[in-house]
Amino acid sequence: MKRPVLLAALLLLLAGCSTATEEHKESGRARWQPRPGVAWQWQLSGRLDTSVDVPVYDIDGFDHEKAAVTALHRKGRKVICYLSTGAWEEFRPDAKRFPKSVLGRGNGWQGERWLDIRRTDVLEPLMADRLDMCRRKGFDAVEPDNMDGYRNNTGFPLKAADQLRYNRLVARLAHERGMAVGLKNDLGQIPVLVGDFDFAVDEQCAQYDECERLKPFIAAGKAVFHVEYELPTSRFCAEARRLKLSSMLKKYDLDAWRRPC
Template sequence: MTIVAAALLLSGCAPGPVESREVAEVRGVAPGLALPPPGAVHDYQLGGAYPPAAEVTAVTRDSTAQPAPGAHNVCYVNGFQSQPQDRELWLSERRDLVLSGPDGEPVRDPGWPEELLLDTSTEQHRTRLAEILGESVSACADRGFDSVELDNLDSYSRSQELLTEEHNLAFAALLTDRAHRAGLAVAQKNAAELGSRGRDEAGFDFAITESCHRYEECADYAATYGGGVLDIEYAEDLRGTFDEVCADPATPESTTLRDRELVGPDDPAHVFEHC
């Protein structure tokens, strides 16, 4: 909890992250875990941390950043693929935990070729991976984040059929348990095709989606998480205007428009709007 939040609690006026604990209890989330406030104005800051606008009530930042005072803070962890800057570490010291294709070469994400897919196919691998990635999850809690986003849950769809939904859900359950024990709620990231399995089998508490309006998947997430869906749409993908996106009844109340590179407000390419 931030110093600002502690001060507000003492004065009897709690900010969104504390108030949202009541919402968590209504949704059946474990007591003591905070969800993003209903209808959160969410800023997705993975391109670099910067002071959020006054109306922002939820912020996602990388696990190496500090949380933003006075908001619900979501900590980004690449749970199922390697980060580009750690590629050589995985290849030199953890090669057996990197998924290998039929040719023996590491399997890469086609859209992000510097990211290697982690091999969640065996219980032994999942246990070891959970120890490694669990350190990042615990670091999020130590830094004062309220929840964690585990990215690339859908790596099985890019695995040349070497990984399955079951493999990744089993691994997600290990990381979610680690996060819950550290006091963090956990967001399912994408993978609409899982339906309610992410909640029921992995223990996810809410969802963060990319382009659920563009791909007509928003209703699928809402069926599982109700209003607990934070959607990010990208300006480069819009077919029409963002006003039309927000006017669609299927669009989550908490929907944010960002630029694809997620740059800061000092960059001319910066885009930040919200429904």
């Protein structure tokens, strides 16, 4: 009499494991994929304004707690975690964990210095911890900033291959945590990185006549979140709509103000 009961219990246990496996597979497939043309808000300074009626918010991962992400989720928003992965910022709580050997020249913003992205032995665990923070807070995606150091005067002899390796590392770390990830401004490597990233974030492609270079993301059904700072909307919105970019005019300090296309 006991054997059938034990057998039934075993079958139920195996079924449960199978269900859990299927749910894990489903969650892997369910990673958020923003589509071309979706409206967004990008706010990295000032008091967070959650009243903008758009499906996507991009906010600072360090500056906001889980409650802010949850509040945006309750309004039906997807939320992107802004992080600098290619530059060191002296004002972040983990700044002292970065050894001086990986800190390069300033990147033009006060208190920020380029990182030696060749040193993945040092940077991978640091970035993994940052992405763990984004995941714990409930973010749907990550916007890793300063992803084009090889094109800048960083103080290190960075090559395109170094950047590709590092950018793919960041993408992998985000995906392993179930989050989507965006490629930031690295236009020259879009053809080989579009498959590794779920969307793009671009600044001033219209001003520098570069928006066409973002077309591989659109062709792949992936959003391009785009801002201009110096051009009026009359100078870039028509092209943005033609290319299906998610475009708006913002101020350099990226406060709540926006003027979308």
